[in-house]
Amino acid sequence: MRRMINFKVVARTLGILLLIEGVAMLTALLISLIYGESDLQAFGIASLVTMGTGGLTYLATKNASFDIGKREGFIIVSLVWVVFSFFGALPYTLSEAIPNFTDAFFETMSGFTTTGSSVLNNIEELPHGILFWRSLTQWLGGMGIIVLSLAILPVFGIGGMQLFVAEVPGPTPDKLNPRIRQTAMSLWGIYMIFTVLETILLKLGGMTLFDAINHSFTTMATGGYSTKQASVAHYDSAYIHYVVIIFMFLAGTNFSLSYWGLKGQLNKVYKNEEFRAYSFFIIAFTLIITVGLYFSNWGGVERSFRDSLFQVVSIITTTGYATADYLVWPPFLAAIIFLLFFFGGSAGSTGGGIKIVRIVLLLKNSYFELRRLIHPNAIIPVRYNKRSVSDQIITNILAFFMFYIIVFVLSVLIFTIIEPDIKTSVGAVATSLGNIGPGFGKVGPVENFCNVHPFGKWFLSFLMLLGRLELFTVLVLFSPAFWKK
């Protein structure tokens, strides 16, 4: 009945994308050239291998019909992150910045998925090219996510993403290609504007241009890689902290809202239910933690407020920068931070996790179920942005949430086999699945993932991919129905 899966166009698309990755490596090579450092050769070889593989694949699939359906879409999206991470790991291994391939793959997957978990203990000793490549993987990952969440996932019908289609700039989503192109261009423009703006502001705050660019890249991607071992805590500057907070907040906001905001249609922003909930959660949790920190003698009011706000925004947007170690906070406050691991940014942002819109709809549906119990014959639809949401979308979001919980629980179980400390297991799994970065226990914000068992690194890499692609995109590939003719 159904046509065969068009593997040729899958390969061809991946070939084109690999060519792009190879070109991206050349920009890192340029940095090596500028600083005259030893990683030049690594980037040269890596770029050649990547572009070579991409080019050959492209040429070998010349006769492919350009017929991309949903199923090809699922396969391409799932594969591109894996393929990019394999080739993207080359500069690390070739330059011996990260000699071990498992570690290098973990670092690259953590980059492209904008997670930000790292195996590096010696960040400040690494050559500039390598650090730039590390930040660039996140920035490119962020670009990929914007297209994915605002143009591709709504067409796939994943997890209620259809809800935002009407609000996204660009034509209606009947054909994949024109939509992707036009939406991508509009929103990438905003992504770039914000990146440049943050770079300027960080530079003005005393960062070197290099550090400012890198931090802007990883802020806008909600990635959280830093060029400093101590993350943003390295900079003892309230100005820098607040600048980073503002741009993390923007990166965790739906980019189509920023688009409308910049076009002067601020009422579209204010009236957006997800934006209001996102802002509300940040304010509420920041206030609670501020009070908690202040009364546990963490510091003055401003310091307590700033550290609370920074950590809350960093975790809820799934960026993962740190200016304070929440593991040394009172357990109640650390527990709030852990709770935030299951929120995530807005849909259509670069943030990962469950996403605010889903949390809002889940809470609303549960509350409405109580009302339905009292009035069993009344029809009480859940509304979102004043429109009623179909049962189908609610069921889909609830299924997403269930999958998230199931994957989380089973993964923790599996992880306990290699990691006896349950806090570490829970933290590592939650942070990977939510694309956040730091975890709990031995993988807290002042630690890193270098001591995790190799199996654990591959496993967490898989979880990063799963979380980044909203679970369904990857899980659907494991469903027999997907492959049936």
Add this chain to the structure above:
Amino acid sequence: MRRMINFKVVARTLGILLLIEGVAMLTALLISLIYGESDLQAFGIASLVTMGTGGLTYLATKNASFDIGKREGFIIVSLVWVVFSFFGALPYTLSEAIPNFTDAFFETMSGFTTTGSSVLNNIEELPHGILFWRSLTQWLGGMGIIVLSLAILPVFGIGGMQLFVAEVPGPTPDKLNPRIRQTAMSLWGIYMIFTVLETILLKLGGMTLFDAINHSFTTMATGGYSTKQASVAHYDSAYIHYVVIIFMFLAGTNFSLSYWGLKGQLNKVYKNEEFRAYSFFIIAFTLIITVGLYFSNWGGVERSFRDSLFQVVSIITTTGYATADYLVWPPFLAAIIFLLFFFGGSAGSTGGGIKIVRIVLLLKNSYFELRRLIHPNAIIPVRYNKRSVSDQIITNILAFFMFYIIVFVLSVLIFTIIEPDIKTSVGAVATSLGNIGPGFGKVGPVENFCNVHPFGKWFLSFLMLLGRLELFTVLVLFSPAFWKK
């Protein structure tokens, strides 16, 4: 539009039920009389106070119209457990077995909700009447739950309980009263038969008659109170362990299935989807843990198997007896036990927790959502026992699951304020909400709840009630819509 809530009939019903509780106390008084112990006076006074209050309330509401609607039902069901626990705590405080009222209330609520968490450090020193009363609260709680889950909740429309209505013996559920009476009588009969049978088998295994009766009471209620400080581990007898396992299994099975089974209709049992899943989960988790224990030198094959099976059945049915301390098991195995905290018995059993049928339907719906992604235009209904389940029931079950998670997470947050150890907080909350008994950390299977902060004891008591009444019954009372005219 709606009529006023008929508070008089609420009070009158509670009055009648208090009279019954007072009479139940007299059976404990009888035990005191037989053993000639000092708690005789306590039971006399407690019974008089309870029956007096019940009787006076009954007389004062003579002119109440016997008009019980859904809303009166919700209020009665929520209040009866609270009222019973207040009066049921009297024998403990009056006899000074548990002098502190907070502790006594906790122990009683833990009894009536068939949870089994205890504050007692000196169980074997207590008079027989008190121990009997403690077991009796669970046994009575179990009777209440059978009626609640098979006759009342389906009428309320809570959490997919409508699904079992067709299978329950008795008339269709249009009128609350004749249904409750007839269903209750049939199923209580089975409850009693099993209780007597287990008593005989335990007595044959070498228990005293008193211990056999008490353990049968608390097995059939999936309560888990023991007359021994060391729980069932006190008895170093494989025979006793296996007898208890069998009856825990029966207590965690839908009592209407047992009804059909005893009537010879075994195919109704075998073909029941929940029963199959319940059996499957027990077998699968037991095998995994057996292998794990055996290879970590826990003991021989039989010992590893028996301890695995006992703990798995005890936790999944939410009984909470212990023959081994899972806290000293390898973390992977302890993590599996923790996972089982979120399963629960079958619907229509005396077990608490989320319930197997919900787990099955949640898993099915999530898997089907993947298929719906691939075939967006196909209608793919979730089926249960070969009948398709309406979207409404699925949404309701998913809302239940969400509430369970929300309540769990918020409760852990609140609990961390008084308990810095996160494992203890998580364990205490999960075990209370699931009506299990033992937890993790400082409230593990060989510990108890005596050192929990008084606020924590009241809070956990509330969670036991919430979990026992399937969340909605209690939460609906907090909804403004409930009280609106």
